[in-house]
Each structure stands twice: as structure tokens, then as C-alpha cells.
Amino acid sequence: MKWAAVMAGLMAWAGAGPAGAAVVPPALTAPWGGAHGLPRVRGVTAAQLETEYAAAIETMRSEIRAIANNPAPPSFENSVLALERSGDALERVHAVYSIYTATKSDDSIRAVAAKIAPLRQALDDEVALDPVLFARVEAVYRQLPNLDLSPDARRLTEVIRDRMLRRGARLDPAAKSELSRINAELAGLQQRFAANVAKDEATRFVEVRDEDRLAGMDEADRRAAKAAAIEFGKSDSWVIRNSRPAVWSVAKRANDPSLRADVWRMWMSRGTHQGETDNAPVASAILKLRGQKAKLFGKANYAELAFEGRMVPGPRAALDLLTDAWEPVASETGRRLAAMSEIARADGLPGPIAASDYLYYAEKLKQARFGFDSKSVEPYLQVARLLDAMMWAAERTYGVSFKPLPDVDVVSPDIRVFEVKRDDRAIGFLYVDLFRRDGKQRGSWASQYRAGRSGSVLPVVALHSNAEPGLEGAPATVDYEVANVLFHEFGHALHFLANSSPYAATGPLALPWDFVETPSLLNERWLLEPATLSRLAIHSDTGEPMPVALAEKLRRVVRFDRVFSVNLDYLATALTDLRLHMMADGREIDVAAEEAKLLAQMRLPGTVDPVMRALQSFHSFAASEYAAGVYTYLWSDMLAADLAEAFVRAPGGFFDEKVAKRYYDTIMSRGARVPASQAFRDFRGRDPEARALMRRFDLGSGETRGD
Template sequence: MGLDRRTVVGLMASASLIPGAALSANKDISVLTDPWTGPYGGVPPFDKAKLEDFEKAFETAMEAQRAEIRAITVVRSMPTFENTIVALETSGAAMERVGAIYWVWMGGLSSPEFQDVSQRLSPKLAAFGDEIMQNEALFQRIKSVYARRAELNLTPEQDRLLWLTYDNFVRSGADLSPEAKARVAEINKELSVLFNQFSNNLLHDEEQVLYVTRAELEGLSEGFIASAAKAATDAGKDGLYAIQNTRSAMEPVTTFAHDRALREKVWRTYVNRGDNGDAYDNNEIIRKILKLRFERAQLRGYTTHAHWRLENAMAKTPEAATALMESVWPAAVGRVKEEVADMQAIADQENAGLTIEPWDYRYYAEKVRKARYDLDENEIKPYLQLHKLVEGMFWAATETFGFTFTKVDTVPAPKGAKFQHDIGFVHKPSDTVPVFHEDVTVHEVSRNGKIVGLFYFDPYARKGKRSGAWMNAYRSQSKVTGETLPLVSNNSNFIEAAPGEPILISWDDATTLFHEFGHAIHGLSSNVTYASLAGTAVARDYVEFPSQVNERWLSTSEVLSRFALHHESNAPLPPALLEKINKAATFNQGFGTVEYLSAALIDMKLHLAGGADIDPDAFERETLEAIGMPKEIVMRHRTPQFAHVFSSDGYSAGYYSYLWADTLSADAAEAFTEAGGFYDKAVAQKLFDHVLSVGNTVDPAEAYRAFRGRDADPAALMRARGFA
């Protein structure tokens, strides 16, 4: 989540500002605006940042960047790549620094006080972005350089930066009439406020907790029950058990709780986030967002918002993205019918007297898995200790790509020993790095004996933290003003265990852990000159490819035999159990694919609906019925809680990206298996050289062909999901 880095958040100060100079005499403000100090080329001063300083800090940073932009536009000499494109690229250092901390607050520390601040700041930041993108003098200089690009003797990376800069300005409306520019700017301000309201409403609903009795939790693991007891006690509800409104709590309850009424209650609470007809209902906000996006797309000369969004993606058009989704949909729905029939048969054998409903799906799927593969997730979970799996994902990155991870001290220090992952890691106490919460740990990352960045890890759910899992880049890698190390983070919402107990997670959560770490590896592998092209700054339907490939290392015998250790006996996962896991690898793929794909189709169809006055609930219901959505499944993200799409422009008309990228990742996985396994050094080096390290310096289709020697084979996706 963040502003487009080529507009408001450049990297280093330039032009009229002296590099490294203080921007403000106000000591509190300067903590946020001034160059970062400390080890690793400077680190964010999370320990000194104050909420009340954000607004003034942004005002100071905006004035600084305005001065930098003026310095670019008043140059009398002919526009060149250096005095225009590089100058723009290296502008906005203060905005970058303030924004890095601000977006962490928004995702991980969103108190009511912060929400008040962000509600005021959102339209100001949107307006500032448009101020730069609509700066006529600046655009004319960019346009002049672009028109002469063939005669400038640029490197391929410089040529791509020039094209992306020009394209970004044009797509943002730099060529529009003054009237159209003004309206686009007004729309962007309105959208920024709506995005903020959507996020705050969703956060409100996600902070609602169900308190239940011990008897209602029969079937759940003792670890989960102990965690629920601790959470209730912490909330002053001794004797009860807290079920938090997160996926990491909902999935275990709907998978293992014998109490069907509890399963339904927890499921409904989760799937109705943002859709309760109260002051926090998101439907009207979504309606407004859709109309504004359509109007903005029309002003920019595009048929719909979806056409605008996909123009510079790998898919290029909504039609191409939709074609891929619709090619997979029938096979996925067909598999769901088979899965439901298997579940219903077991329910009938048990004389349960029920028809499978969405809150029954996971519960009876586990029974089918047990019957078919003699495999019970509760049999696997004792081996899935969070801290050991973190060690495992580090180990896999070391074995595959040569990274090493060294834990460093933090301020504030972690409270107690609740996340005991010091064991097994080299520890470096000489450098102390500030963090924004005591849950966060930090690792120094090296490759071939050279420090390449820092990895921050924020694992736990807490009040004020948005749900889900995501990767942040506090600072992107670059070389334009000297070697700048990337600082990246992974953020999760695991439920804390009771004191002294291990944190045991599900296989799905373990997969997500490795997925997000794939994004981190992408950011840490970057080796480019310009930050705008670094790491994960690639096409939306390409960025998920490296992270989806990284999921594959979780299920390798090398990781599981070393790091899937029983929390009581420390015994490794038995080979017989690993064999069962492998045999069941494509089990329940109908559910997983339909759950995701229905959300992706709704996203695309909403943004292809033109300027229609849409009732989101009715549109969702009627569209799902039209495409044959199985009644036993609900979308992975229902429309009123679809933060990917409605808390920013981020994945709007782009949630299909996961499927597009998984076509690449399935094909890439076969490159490893064809070579003998996921630790093949030659294939790993090609992936590193042609994908992970190049960022957006190469067209993604060309980058993939350089890695694989050909385009991806779509049939690999069907094989990976067991639909072949």
C-alpha cells in the first residue's frame, strides 16, 4: 500500500537540496523527514516517530519535493536523461522517508487517533501526487527526452526507466486538457478518502471478537484452545475463550470444531465483514469507488478502469485475463462437485442429517482427507511450529540462492521469549535496529559474503493491525547515488500462543508464510541502478510469480525433514506422513481454486460494468449465480471486505494476477523438477539472474523467456492443480 514512487516518493534528495541536509529545524519533525542514521546506510527511526508529527512532516516533505521539481523545470538547457529523468527519479527523499513510516502505521498500528490523521492526510497526499503528475513544465521536459530516446545512446535499463516514466505520466493524464486534469485530480482526492473509509470500516469489523465456552471448542487443538483462553483473559474475560475475526482463527474453527452452530457463527462473522448494514458497512463506499474509477478511466481515454489497469500488465487486456480465468473455472467447479459429493456421503454415513453448507466444507473435507489418504491436518499441525518454519524458509533461501540471515538486536526489545527463534540462528548483537512494535524481529541478510539488506518480520495479529499477510519495502535497492540497501518486511496475523506454548500453524498458513517470504527474497535480490525499477516494482500479474514459486520449497522433503519437528518430542516429520502429504497435494484444489477465482471474476466484472449504478451485494449474488458458483463455497474475499481491490487501486481489476502468475510459477516449478529438484543450482541461478535480480529493468515476458527458454506452458497450471 502506498503512493506511486515515481510521483511522490522518490529516493534521495537532489536539485536545490543538499544531500543529507536537515529539512526542518523542528526536532520532532526532523525525525521523520531527515536522512536515516544508524547501521546499514541508515534505518527507519521507528522508536522515535510520533503519530502527532506525521501531518507537519508531510507538509515539510512536500515543500522539499516541490523545490526539487522546480529545480528540474527551471533549467534553461535542453532536457536530458540526467537533468530530467534522473533528477526526477532522485527527488522526494523526505517523502520516501516519511511515507515508509506512515504506511507501516497504517498497516500495523492503526489506532482511532491514527485513523483521524490518515483521514485528513489521504486527500492531501492524493492531491500532491496529481500536482506532480500534472506539472506541465515537467511533463514537457520528460516528453522532450522521450522523443529523442533513439539518439541518446541509453543503456537498456535507462531506456526502460525513460519509457516507464513517460508512460506513467501519460497514463495518469498528463496529456489531458486542463479541465480533464482538474477533474481527475478531484476524483483521486475523493477516492483516497473512500479507500481510507473502506479500510477503517473493515478494521472495525475485524476487531470484533466472539467469546465462547470451552464446550463449544471440542475438536480444536489444545494449543488453539490455550491461545483463545489467553486472548480472553487479556481482554478481561476470564473463563471464556476468544475467537478473533481473522482467517487464522476462522479456518481452524470451521475445520475442526464439532459444534456446527459455532462453525456457522464464526464463519458468518468472518464473511460478513463490511456487510452488516451498519455505520461500518462498505457497500455504498464500493458503489462510489466504482463510479469514480469509471469516470476517471473515461477521462483518460479508456473504455473502463479494467482496460486502463491492464494496459501495461502482462495480460495487456481484460479479455486476455478473463479468458484465462474462464478456461480454469469449469474444471474447478467440476472438481468442487466431486468434493461435495464425497463430503455429503460421509455426512450421510454419520447420519448427520445435514446438507453441506459453506461452514461445513472445511470440516467434512478433513474427514474426506482422513478417509482417502489417512491424513488428518491435526496429525500434521504438531510438526508445524512457526519458529521452526521461519528457520526453514531461511534455510531454503540459503541452500537455493546463497542468502544468509543473522539476527540483530532491536529497540524496543522483544517482550519475553514468546517468539523464540534465536535458536538455530547466528546472532549479531553489535548493531541495534529500531522497530515499530516489540513483536518485530530483524535479520541482516548477506549473499556471497556481502550484506544485501535487512529483513523485518512482524508475525502476530493485534488490535490496530490489518488482516492478512503482506510484504513491505521500507526502502528499495538502488545504485544511482551510491549503494543503497533494501529494507523489506513480512507481516502476518498468526495467533499468539499461551505462555510457554509453541505457535502451531496450519498448512495453509505455512504456505502463506513461504509465499510472503518469496516477495521479500524478490526485494532482497534486486541488483539494479534505479529504485523505480527495483525488486517487486514489476507488473501486477508478474509480481506474484516469484512468491508463488517460493511456496514450493515448503513441501520439499529437505525442509520438512529438518524443520517440521514435533513440538513435544522434537522428532522430524515421519517419512510415511510426508508421503501422505505428497499424495494429497492436489486434494481440495476445487475448493481453493473456486474460492479464489470467484473473487477474481467478480473483481474483473465489477470493473467492466461501465458507469452502472451498482449495488455490490446484488451484483455479487447475481453474477455468482450466472457463472454457476457452487452454493457450498463463498468467495475468498467477498466484495464488502475486498481490501485488495477497494482499500487502494492496488489490485483493482487485477486480482486475476495470482492465477496469471501461478501459470508462470507452475511452469517454473517444472523447470526445477525436470532438473532433478528444487535445489538444483543451475536452475536457481537462472531464476536469480533473469527474474529475481533484474526487477523491472526487463520486460517480464522477455525475462521469463530468458529464464525458461520459452513462454510458460499453461498446461502446467492444470497439472499443478490436478485438473489435467
């Protein structure tokens, strides 16, 4: 791979390119054509999505009926494998649907999504709850000791059977009917919950009429606020968007405490406003239905149901994990708050530090202790160089290379597409979509638009974010936190791309949901490696590399801040999520009131707000994977810290070839071909050590840290 050529192309990437003529795509269910077999997405209409998605659902129904009604005796090929291979047309249209709903949405697309969600849920229920289909799978499962099948085929049979059981295959007919009703209602409510938060983010803002209130914010922040004002029709003012980058800029740097309070209140009140975006009744209905669903499975509450198939054995074990972390983290937080209060008093702040002041005085504390200003780092974190550094680190560590592909059909000209290879063999395709635009959901995330099947189908994955394009032709830059998140999400993308499973159903997303985050959390560790920083950290204005002293300050501050999960704001969110779902037994729950009680029981300092209030918690309520599962970030961070120690102690550190190859072979590329606990043992030679994460940050152990 000629990285100089790639880098030149990346640096020319400024968020704009030839838009191309409007193209009407072929049928969305048709096999993907073109030179690389990638989806055609330009020119898709909401009506086309709705029509073809509904048609693809009917096609899969026909495929499932054919499997269930096959007169031949059940076999691996005509039952398990046939089920695994069904739904290709639906997978293709769902990929385009996902691209539009997440990255190019509007009112018409959102209306279609509201219709599609329950239809798709109904189909999933039909597959899981079909008694004839399950009987055929069960028959193959019972024959496994006598069948001459590969280990992958045996594992596929086990995974599909277990998945059908967890979805209700053994419920009686009345319970199955009730489950289908509940799932359909949940699908619509979860879609509505996410839409409400998105609408609050897109439509609410804080208008600033007096520029003096922006004191402390730099020129780039002010220009962004002015650009937002023009967009919202407030050209004589400045506007702070209801988006994380804009809110954090104010929270960290604005000297005016009233402005910090106004902006923070806007951010923390998403989903709480009375009217059409009020998530209080939505979240309450979701919890009630989840509780009813748990009862159908004979569980006391939804948390018990959600833990089936996870690594952590049950909600009580997860509760212990979170509460064990609370005390040492709370003690350290108390010391920091005391130091911040001293700075605030000297600063003339009237009264105690409010939650809206936390980030501002956290910055002041880091300046006092380390001589560090987070804004000084941002010019060194150019978006194009970040992408180059991520790809370079992956190539050096795993031998993975990225080749830009021209003329691939995309929904926006700022998206780039790469062919990914390892050992001169294509292993997949990566879409890189890093800039904010209208119709795109906020935040950063990775998507798998097509699951890989080793030897036959290459995965198609995407890396998304919402960086602001550089103003007036300047390179786009991000703060350290966003850079770290990008390395995290790139870790997910690498995990999807590395998949060696011959079956989609035993790929990475079939892993327990409390293991899925582990490879991505580990990938964050490559960002601050000296070799990575030396490639990445070039000042956007001067072209000078980041001074060694500043790089060392950054490392010390990152260690001081600790990872996301070892902080009270996260622990409060995770504990609230778990406790609410342990209450979810079919009763009516006032989510906001119960959250307030839980936070009081935790003795969360008033200076600390949860990362997400319950009524804006996408993880808890907009999908089911993280319901009663926000704890997984702490669990996965512990696993990642343990895995990292193998690299730290190797001669080559995080770029050690032998350790990297063993990690790639035993975990990264393995998907769910073996249980996650076995994959971990195969790499580490033992079970995970719960002390690893606290050891990394010298919290509550006194043991030598692992970095």
C-alpha cells in the same frame, strides 16, 4: 553463515524481548543514521507523523518545481534522473508512516492516515499531470535514438514516460482537474473501505457460554478462546475472534454445526453491517468514481483502463483465462462435494452441507482418503523453525545469507532484523515481524520500506504475519496454510532484496501487477521439499522429526487441495472483481446485488463461498493495484508452474545450482530492467504455456504433471 548460532537465537525468540526505554526519534525526514542506516521508529507520535509527512510533501513539491523550471534544455540527467532521485525525504517519512499504519496503529494514527491519503494522492497527481515536467521527459524520450545512454538509463526513461502517460499526462487541463478530484476522493474512500473491514475484524466476536459447543476443538484452541474472552471482558465464556486463524479453527474442527454457522457468518459478513462500517456505499462510490476516471481516458470501463501495462492484454483475455479454468475445477469440486455429502449424511448432518460446513467436511474427507488430520501437522510447524527453514532454503538455492542485527530500533520487541548478504556483499535488510498484536493489520504480507538502488542504496524490506504467541511459554506454531503463506511472502521479500536495478523506478514493484506475484508463488514450492521439511518439521513437544509417512501424507493432501487459485472460491472472487470493474462506467452500482447476480450466473454451489465477498475484498476496493486484477493469482500461478518445471526437470530439482543461478539472474534480480515477458523468455527460452498449471494438477489435460 553459522546456522546453528542463528537457529539458537531464533528458538529463543518467543515474542518478547527487552522493550528498551522510550526514545524520541530525530526528524522522520532526516537521513537514516546509526551503524546500519536504518530508520528510528520508537516514540513517534501521530502529530509528528502528520506534521513531517506534510513537510516532506512540500519538500518534494519544491524539488519537482525545480526540475520543471530548469532553464537548461532537457537532458536525461536534469529531467529523468532528477525526477527519479526526487522525494528521498518523503520516502523516509513514508516508511515510518507505513510501519505505524500497518503494524502499530490506533485511532490517532488512523485519523492521520485519513488526512494523509488524499494529500499524497494530490502530490502524485501534480507530478504526473505537470505539462512542463512531462514535456521535459518526453523530449528526452524522443532523443533516445541519438543519446549515448546505458540500457538502464534508456529503460528508466521509457518507464517514467509510460507511467506519466498512464496517469494522465496527455489529458487536457479540464480532464486533469477532474482526474485530480476523482483520485483524491478515491484515496479517502479506499482508506475508509480498509478501515471498515479492519474494525469489523477487531471488534466483532462470537461468544460461547457452553463449553460443550467447543467439542472437537483441541486444548490449544480452547485456551486461545479463553484468552480472547478475557481480553474482551467475557471471562466466564469463550470468545472466537473475527480473525482467520480463529475462524478456521472452528470451521475445520468444531463438531457443533450451529457454532460453525455463527462463526462463519461473522467472518463472511465483514464490511456488510449497516452503520459506520458498512462498505456498501463505499464500494459503490469507488466503482462509480473509477468508471468516471476511465471515461476521462477514453475507456469504456475501468477494467479497460486497469489493464494498461499488464501482461494479460485486456479484460476479455483475463475473463477467458478464468472461465477456461472454471469448468475443470467445477467438475472436480462437484465430485468432492458428493463425497463430502456422503460423509455428512453418515455423520447425521440434517440437510445439505452449508458453506459453513465446507471446511469441516473437507477435513473429514481428507481423513477418510489419506488418514490425514491437519491438526497433526501443526506441532511440527514452529514459527522460529519456519523462519530458519525459509532462510536456509534461500541460502542453499541462491547463496543468500542472513545475519541477525542486535539493537536495531523497532516498534515492538518481537521484531527481529537481519542484514542480508550474497557473495559476501550486503544486498539489504530484512525486518521479521510475525506475531499478532493490537494495532496491527491482519494477515501476512511483505513490505518494501526503502527501494534498492544497486550500488548505492540497499533495500529495506519486511515480512509480516499474525501468528499467535505460544501459550504459557510453549513454542509458537502455525497450521500448514499459514506456513505456506509465509513462504509466499518471503518470496516477495527475496524478490525485493535481490533487485539489481540502479533505479527505484525500475525495481520489482515496477513490474506488471500480474507478474509481481510470480516469484512469491514459486517460492512456496520450497516448503515441501524433503530437505526443507527435514530441517523444519520438529515436534514442538517431543523434539522428534516429522515421520516420513506423515510428510508424504501432507504432500498428497496439498496436491489434493491444489493451490489457492485452482479452486472455485478464488475463481468466484476473481470473476466478480473483474465483472464489477467491467461494469464500472460511471453508473451507480449496487455492489452486493450485482455480486449475487454474478455468482448465480456462475452457478457457484451453495456449499462454496467466495474467498472474499465484494464488500470485504481488500484487493478490489482498498487499493487500486488489484482492482480488476484479482485474476492475477491464476495468471501468476500459471507462470510459476511453468517456471517450476525447469527446476523439476533439473538434476538437482529445486536446489539445482545452475537453474537457480539462471533464474536469479534473469528474473529474481532483474526487477523491471527489461519487460516481464522478455525476462520470462530469457529464462524459459519461450513464452509461457497456459497448460502448465492444469498440467501440475492433472486437470483437464491428461498431460504429465510438472512435479
